[in-house]
Amino acid sequence: MEKVIDITERVPAMKKRRKRRTNFKFIALITIFLLIIVVLLYFQLPYSNIKKIDIKGAALREDAFYLQQSTLQVDDSLWGFKTSEVEQSIAENEWIKSVDVKRKFLNDVEITIEEWQKVAYISKDGEFYPMLENGVIFSEANEIIPIDAPIFLEFEDEALRKKLLKQLAELKPEVLSQISQINANPSETDPYAITLFMNDGYEVRADANTLGEKLNYYPSIIAQIEQQEVFEKGVIDIEVGTYYRPFSDVYTLNSDVEAESEEGGQEEKQNDEQQEQQTGEE
Structure with missing residues (x-):
């Protein structure tokens, strides 16, 4: 036979469960109420x-x-x-x-x-204005010659200047800090030609379109040059390939060309004078 549980035996257990639920709801309501009071006080008092x-x-x-x-x-x-x-x-x-x-x-x-990263300065009226990688020339000038970024000289072409600033932003910090000055040297054959004067005494001939990619190899290029038993500082050309010429070769060649030009000019002047004398005698 199945045992029949008297309902009177279940009443105490049911009362306990109902009391626990009531207590839980009461505590939850009190907690929510206190939180609301704390939040209101937080917003009303200087604590917020x-x-x-x-x-x-x-x-x-x-x-x-x-x-x-x-x-x-x-x-x-x-x-x-x-x-x-x-x-x-x-x-x-x-x-x-x-x-x-x-x-x-x-x-x-x-x-x-x-x-935006400061990558260079431009000289205007004896003052040096920071130039940023987005092409903006910052309005506040440096009264003293800056040493934390290269100086732009002879950069009237705004498009070339902005292109070069983006390229400088791609350089490693240790390479960018090596550049002292940058000059624009545009020509009919290469409108993007530039010359960089480095803090360690070298010159770099480059193209403004590829400077960021090629100049990052500058430390290794210098290391190869200075590994030679006898070396001389000079010009590193990275416009197309990468090659190096000592200053004595570069500037001796330029001096010879200038001397030939002067000699040619003197010969033309002498020929003109002789022709004038012959015309006067006639």
Whole structure:
């Protein structure tokens, strides 16, 4: 025979389960209520205000400039602004590559700035203006001769200048730091010809279209030249292939050409004078 459980025996167990459920619901409601109170107090009291604003990545301009651009101030509400609007305000500057604004912890704001890389300077009216990899000439000049990037001279062609800046941005930092000065030497046969004067005394003849690819091998080229028992600094040509000529050969050749030109000019002058004398005698 099956045992029949009296309903009166199940009533205490049912009461216990019902009491546990009621207690759990009550605790959950109290917890939610307390959380709401804490959140409301957080927003109402100064605890939700900005205590610190960190600017990271600034190099071309000071932190104070970017802080002013953000329109944020200490003691402003941490939740009273949109990060996208702050990012857009700072990104309007043409030397800015990207901006990231984040709320950190309960009271901090972190603004991370990425500027376009400074790769060269251009000389104007005796001052040196930084040039960035995106082609922008930065508005604030250096009063002293810069040593942290090459100087552009005789670069009136804006398209050539922008092309070369992009190429310089592809160089390894240790190679870029070796360049002292860059001159434009365009011709009818090669409108992109340039000459680089290096800090270690060498000259490099190159093409602005392929500079970034070829000049990164500069350290190994110099190492091969200086491995010779007797070597002389000179001109490294990487326009088409890669070859090297000592200064004594390059500039002796140029001197000979100039001397021949002068001699030819003197001979023409003497011939002209003789013809004038003969005409006068007649």
